[in-house]
Amino acid sequence: MIKKSLLLFSFFIVFYTAAFPQDGTRAIDYNTRSTGRGGVSIGFFDNPSTMLTNPAGMSFIRKPVLNANAIFMVPITHFKNYVKDANGNTTATVLNDADGDKMLYVMPSLSYVHNFKDSKFTLGAGVFTTGGMGTEGKFKHQLFANPSFSTNYQEQVYRSRFAIIESVISGSFLITPQFSVGVTGEFVYSTLELSQPFSLPPSFLKGNLMTSMGMTTYAKYFSDPKPVGLGYKELTAFAEMTNLKSYTFGGKIGFAYKCSDKFSVGASYTLSVPLNYKNGSATMDMSSQFSEASGVAAQNLVNVYHISLDSAAKLVAALFAANGINPYAGFVANYDVNNEFKTPQSAGLGFMYSPMPKLRLGFDFEWLNWSKAFEKMTLTLTNGTNSNINKMLVNGTPGSDALIVEFPMKWKDAIILKFGGEYDISKVLTLRAGYSYSQNPIPEETIIPIMPAILEHHIMTGCSYDLIKQLTLDMTLEYGLKNTVTGTNPHQVATEYNNSESSLQNLLGHISLTYMF
Template identity: 20%
Template sequence: MKFTRVFAFMALAGLAGSAYATNGYFSHGYGMKAKGMAGAATTNTDDAFGGANNPAAMAFAGNRFDLGVDLFSPRREATMSNPMSTVTVKSDSNYFLIPEFGYTHQMNSDLALGVTVVGNGGMNTDYPAFANGYNMLGGQGRLGIDLMQLIVAPTAAYKITPNHSIGISPLIGYQRFRAEGMADPSTFPPAPTPIPNKGYDDSFGYGVRVGYLGKITPTVTIGAAYASKMNFERFKKYNWLFLENGDFDIPENYNLGASWQATSALKLALDYQRINYSGVKAVGAPPTQGGFGYDDVNVWKLGAEYKLNSAWTLRAGYSHTNNPIKGASAADCGAGSENCMEVTTNILAPAVIKDHATLGFTYTLASGNELTMAYMHAFKNDVSGYNAMSTGTDTIRMYQDSLGIQYSWKM
């Protein structure tokens, strides 16, 4: 446990400020090859990120070490409009470096062992205070929250036949959270009472991911992976913010995928991912019950890979998901809608992205090692909803860009 804590803090030195909020608080992909194809990686066998995508794929990955880093730039803002005024505030802290790595080793012709380490996150905002010292939600000073998550996935993959494999990845998680500038809405009117800042709190968690991969024809590969909910220790400093006495878990999720080697140069991949936010009350319960109101999401990912020549491989992708955050009108709130105040609550975490477009490439060096890059643009989206406290309308919006680079050693 001491080693795990030291390792977590070393990794979080690079993950500090983690702000992935692309599909809720999941990244659009893990590993630069996946990110270049909008995350369509369930059947990808040429990197060591199976612990985050599909553990069974690592049975075909050979011996390799992949080390990458993303420069991630989310742009978040919120608008509060009522009969008296309209104000828009943009969140600061717009650039983050987020590393990831994977290693796999072929123990024999059937068994591979390895490890994948990735960052997760997404609930990150940093809104400046108004001139009078108060912020958008009635607290004092800067307003925002910061969630950082590290997932370590030791992985074992085994070929049950020459073309079919299964895999398992125990998931070890570490997370750190901070909120500042908060206020107690129950004291409004006349005005919310500011809550003193508590600083960072952290916790460890665990779960498991299992997967299957099958090369059913020489040109068609299918795969599936399932990850249980990662159960974390409670945030003791924030038992007033998160339901179930400070419990904040990573939700259950699963993905299905298929790829088709259309020609010797062109491969197409399609993934479906389901993220069950409703299983984590802190994010899935409606604001009327103390949660953030996230809906479960369905993510579709389409990717293409084209081998231009022996050195260059090009990639592109597009993904779409339903919005986990819904808005509600004044009439809906009057009828007791569970979506009432959902937009206001998620000023703290405006995870409203629905669509991503990606590009990428790999350059293979004479040594056989690889240099991979990936670019992602998440298109601007906004959601509006009624604010019963101000009798006005709140709007949250966000768009994102990221540029990542990865170097891979083949051994």
């Protein structure tokens, strides 16, 4: 049987390697059985995923057990924002009011717990997709318009892929027949990809610019009020980051007390894990932004000197050419990119109470320290390949300092409350139901459509059925109720998000097979 288990585990790793990019928001729990009762798991000790929620609970799993689990998720996103006027002010005219693409994400896991006969030690191992985010949609951006039709906006891809996969080894020790302590060591592998229009203030342009009025900087030229400058408060490029990978380690500790079959309690603590993504690739396309800026510069000359627009455009082209800007080199740059942020530390407390035979009720409380983990993303770009962009930015070019961008997130700490129960209809059938409430951690000033992890209310129902004496099938349906967050004005990420609305609802199906040896 051990040989068969190893073969099954090897097959799962092959499948898992292909499946891990299909990520989603953080799961309520990592096992179908626990999710069916609202995700209550810290004080329930009845399946191998306890090594992720409270490893001490493994001591009360009396037989070796193997579990294969999968979560199938379809997030439904919606984005609405508004047109800006010529001065950059947000109007009441709708620009986007559209759903994102509906996509299926699969989050598999495989875990095994071995309880040694006549020993106080219990060991466990597993591979879990523990979290992430994934959205994709095509939305309009005012900068990217057909030159012949100023309101014929070209849709841009807004896309995120963020996955966290953990390979874990756990151990628990039964100090007394009722009290256990456990630890889990984690090898954490994470991937990150982002695509969207990306805005920065003109102050990032460190290059010098010689004009008819003397030496200045690109930053000053682009930001000074018209007609002396171009009057920009932000500059936008279409940006894409791919192949970012992080390898690191984490851990957790848990305590479990099982007073009797009627009452048990557990507590756990999880370390924050640094995610230092290395050796990624980034592409930054400033073609549309530079084209628009050239048009603004030409219009400035028309307004001041009353010349034709064609003559003004030629003067602007000559100005940039004199400063080494070559239009034939284009405005698309490739970079090497690194990225840094963290997963949150967390702490939890859970209870199980059985008021009558066949009925078990549970409650979990969790605290997630998002405020320290997701304060910002630090992007480091080096080895820029485009000569025109290099002249304007300076930083990020070969032989110069890196271009460092601190992307604001400013997530807030969150409390999660989980309630649920289960009832044994017969010896082979158990029904479950539950509810989970989680505070939305994303503030209005940084909410964006590619990171809409804003769900607050989840409802679940599920069941277990013993296919044979040793093999149990678990199934759960989960619905994350729609939540909408309205961005502030001004918004801290980009003006396109001023007064914008980002919405998310989630449909999930969970299924698992559990084999008791």
